[in-house]
Amino acid sequence: MPSLGSIRRSFAPWNDAAAKPYIAFENVTKKFGDFTAVDKLSLAIYEREFFALLGASGCGKSTLLRMLAGFEEPSAGRILLDGQDLAGIPPYRRPVNMMFQSYALFPHMTVEQNIAFGLKQDRMPKAEIAERVASMLKLVRLGEFARRKPHQLSGGQRQRVALARSLAKRPKVLLLDEPLGALDKKLREETQFELMDLQHELGLTFIVVTHDQEEAMTMADRIAIMDKGEVMQVATPADIYEAPATRFVADFVGTVNLFEGKVADMSGDAGRILGADGFGLRVDNLAGAKNGARAWFAVRPEKIAISAVKPADEGLNAIEGEVWDIAYLGDMTIYHVRLEDGRIVRTSSVNSRRASDEQLTWHDRAWISFRPDAGIVLTR
């Protein structure tokens, strides 16, 4: 779908100063006894956005979702939906619907009855309910299963019933709590794309909570990385990966090599990061750093080349080491190279040819090299 791509690219309300956030968390804190689950958190989410909250378990992402759904009240701060303060509004009067991690399908009701449940609460006329249920069943391709009970369905089918039920009331915002967590890998990948298409088709705002970074990267317009009740960074998947704000984010999303040192020889944005061993990395994106300050140069494995001989280009950063581990994954190979000081550097190279004549093997001497702009300088 080429049109989808172009629409996606131009969709960036968060860069538009005039755009109003659809959902706003303002200094929201949530405490459970002594434990602070969410700590003075502020976040803006825009209409029609596919927003992901990504973090390890216990980071507060589910609490955030549950506060939006109304199952928990913030201890401090406020949550606005389309300009309206949600404080004191019970879950059954909020224009948001949630898809639960366990799906929470009503076991004593058929698929049809499950989907119709929310509509009945709204006292929608019977004919309209039937029509809506039929269209939801068609949307998730479960027409023939309408009369079945949840325990007569497979995991993937249950997931689709849960989705249909949460979408049936046409909520302004759909909250998804680990929506694909219970599915196997193949089904999960398929469903990711289905969810994206569905969100785009219906023009809804989706907020998904997940601990699976691949899932967040695939589906979301923007990702908020959370840790210990705080948002570490909110950015598009590409920015999160290529321009992480902190070491935590860099390390949390994907794999990263961190070279620690002190900033030196600054001229303009270029300069060096001097390691403890005296080795100076040439870097050319030092903007914002100060001479003598502690900094980390973060380089992704795929941006590091590995070769048996030292590369001829003097402009590259090249370090010698020993091949310590090799993982052949088919489409690519991951090398762990051990440097003189014992540090392990991870590199990955795409196997674009079927058999390379230059084969590195365990305990070979090898050179790793990367350009001065291959990574990003982090000061936190």
Add this chain to the structure above:
Amino acid sequence: MNGRKWSRFNIVSVTLGFAFLYLPIVLLVIYSFNASRLVTVWAGFSTKWYVALLTDTAMQNAAWVTLRVALISASVATVLGTMAAIALVRYTRFRGRLLFSAMIYAPLVMPDVIIGLSLLLLFVAVGLDRGFFTIVLAHITFSMCFVAVVVQSRLLTFDRSLEEAAMDLGAPPVKTFFLITLPIIMPAVVSGWMLAFTLSLDDLVVASFASGPGATTLPMKIYSQVRLGVTPEINAVCTILIAIVTTGVVIASIVNKRREVRRLRDEQAARRG
């Protein structure tokens, strides 16, 4: 079942076990068809004691009282016990919860004599006339704890997100309880009711304390008659009781078994695709 041969030890222990359990009952049933007035002397088959029962209005009244007491007390105890179970499972942070939950178990282990006596003292103290009503009250008091325990164990494994999902879809809390929670925990509530019903049916001790003139339950009636000597008529009453209880138990287990089999089959079908 097949394959492994029954060892002599197994055969003996099974025979002994069942004999121990059922020999008295079998004897009772057989002697209810005894033609002789003497309980221990067999004088041929007869159903005359069953016929005699039809005209024994005192016995019939007692049976009727017992049935009404059991129906009313089981139903009220089920409502109260379910409410107590919900409070105990859901509101985990109120003061004195531990004390309250321990107190719910107390009547389960308390001797009936003590329950009966303490209730009698209470009824006398508040000046309540003893009779049908006080027996119902007494039965509610102790059977409610059994209901609470049964329902509580079901609620502990209840997935709260089902209720949250219902509320999320627009159902207020009370509606959520009646549309989602209650239907799902219904099997436990029904077993609680059945437990309360049978407890009330066969209670003698508490009823003796709580009853007054004019209200005699069947166990009380049987006990008082037996003190004057066991008549085959009593055997006949007991046989009828046994028949009713057995029928109930057999039906309940068949229904359960069927449901289980159907569920397993459905789940297997779902896994296949």
